Amino acid sequence: MTALSGGPRANIRQVAAVAGVSHMTVSRVLNEHPSIAPATRERVLEVMRELNYRPNSAARALASRKSNRIGVVVDSVIEFGPASTLRAIEDAAHDRGYTVSTVALSADRSVTAHDALVNLMSIGIDALCLITPRTSSIDLLREVSSGIPTLVVKAEPEEDFFTVSVDQRMGAALATQHLIDLGHREILHLAGPLDWLDARGRERAWRECLERAGLRAREPVVGDWTSDSGYAFGGSMDPTVTAVFAANDRMALGLMHALHERGIRVPQDVSVIGFDDVTDARHFLPPLTTVRQDFRALGTLSVATLLAELEGGDVPHRTLIEPELVLRASAAPPHTAAPQAARGLPRGDVNGNIDAHDEL
Structure with a gap:
């Protein structure tokens, strides 16, 4: 092994790679952590000497x-x-x-x-x-x-x-499986931005849950966590979808708002489940079934x-x-009757305000 003399100083990651241990193990050796096995400690120290590694003294x-x-x-x-x-x-x-x-x-x-x-x-x-x-x-x-x-x-x-x-995957699986158990077969996912680790985990679990049940996984619709993105999706959602698992409660709220304006009832025509259990989720109309994170x-x-x-x-x-699946009123077995919009029932006012006396 050749020491890195005359070039860039060896760093902790290089020490870890040569010693065949993790970066965390090298840090523990440096900080004299008692959990490190003597043989591992000696191997790391030997690599430090061979690479002429010098810890940052100020840090x-x-x-x-x-x-x-x-x-x-x-x-x-x-x-x-x-x-x-x-x-x-x-x-x-x-x-x-x-x-x-x-x-x-x-x-x-x-x-x-x-x-x-x-x-x-x-x-x-x-x-x-x-x-x-x-x-x-x-x-x-x-x-x-x-x-x-x-x-x-x-x-x-x-x-x-x-x-x-x-456990993000477990939470998404709980939501998706609940919709499957209710009898839904066309379950769409309104995903968060897929460069987010949690959004990616929720999307994968939704897809895997559908595949295990032998159901089609449509391409998810990707939102940006805001209620506006849920509202935009809801304005043109495919009418053959009977249930939506939204990756957070805010997008679920926007989705339900748009569906109400179209005369599509939740949960009679479309079931909706969110994720997070925000403080106001129990006051949505209808109250939102969602995944609670502790x-x-x-x-x-x-x-x-x-x-x-x-x-x-x-x-x-x-x-x-x-996580915990919190059951409220926004998810129910699929309904075979024509959606509310086809029957010309009330849709809410031009500002999207929902009358609490209207049937959602």
């Missing part, structure tokens, strides 16, 4: 100075999922005597994951959490060596980081994982939290 000094602070990098903080996760982590950290410092990634990517990490390390943090819906942000984080416990809130496993998440449990488990790693405990690499 290690900051990391070793206990601050009782968790750094959080959050992407798309205005969206319901990331915002709810951040609040839950802040509450859980406070309960454990920690503060949270947050850096939000900008929509135009002028503030990257690298910038966020540099900012947080400069003020001193004990652990790092990344709340990101996109693969691109995780890829950027992989390029940076923080040397401290790092957790990513995502459902799919990561070799280099701890992961904690609500964000409080997500925040508690994320903080507990990071602190257990700091204290040298036995920490699971990946943890999934089960």
Whole structure:
């Protein structure tokens, strides 16, 4: 093995690759974590010597100075999922005597994951959490060596980081299977942006659930999480569809609004299921059947994982939290009668306002 002398300094990822271990294992060796087997520790140290690897002394000094602070990098903080996760982590950290410092990634990517990490390390943090819906942000984080416990809130496993998440695939499967059990055979998916990890997981689970039941999976319609995108889709939705699984509650709301304007009743003509169980979902007309994510449990488990790693405990690499299907009035067995629009029944006013006395 040849040391990288005279060229770019070896980094932690190169050490991990040569030693045949994960980036997380190298970080644990650097921080003298007790869970590392002696043989693994010696192999990593030997590779460090052979590659002439020198840890960033400034970063290690900051990391070793206990601050009782968790750094959080959050992407798309205005969206319901990331915002709810951040609040839950802040509450859980406070309960454990920690503060949270947050850096939000900008929509135009002028503030990257690298910038966020540099900012947080400069003020001193004990652990790092990344709340990101996109693969691109995780890829950027992989390029940076923080040397401290790092957790990513995502459902799919990561070799280099701890992961904690609500089980997105399970939630989508619960919603889709419920529609199948009700007797629906034409079930469309109104997906979120497919560069979002959660949206991709929900879409895959919907498709797999239909395939297992021997049903056709139509091409999903891709929205942007907003009620406006659900409304736009609902204005021209194929009338042969009897049920829609929407990837979030806001798109489900817009969809139901558009269907009402067309005289198509929910759930008599079309069943609708959402995802998230936003605070107002039970007040939709009709109240929305949806998948509830336990964000409080997500925040508690994320903080507990990071602190257990700091204290040298036995920490699971990946943890999934089960979601819950909340049954309300927006989903029912398919109805064979002609939809309301064909019978010329009331549709709501020109502004889309729904009369609570109208039959939906």
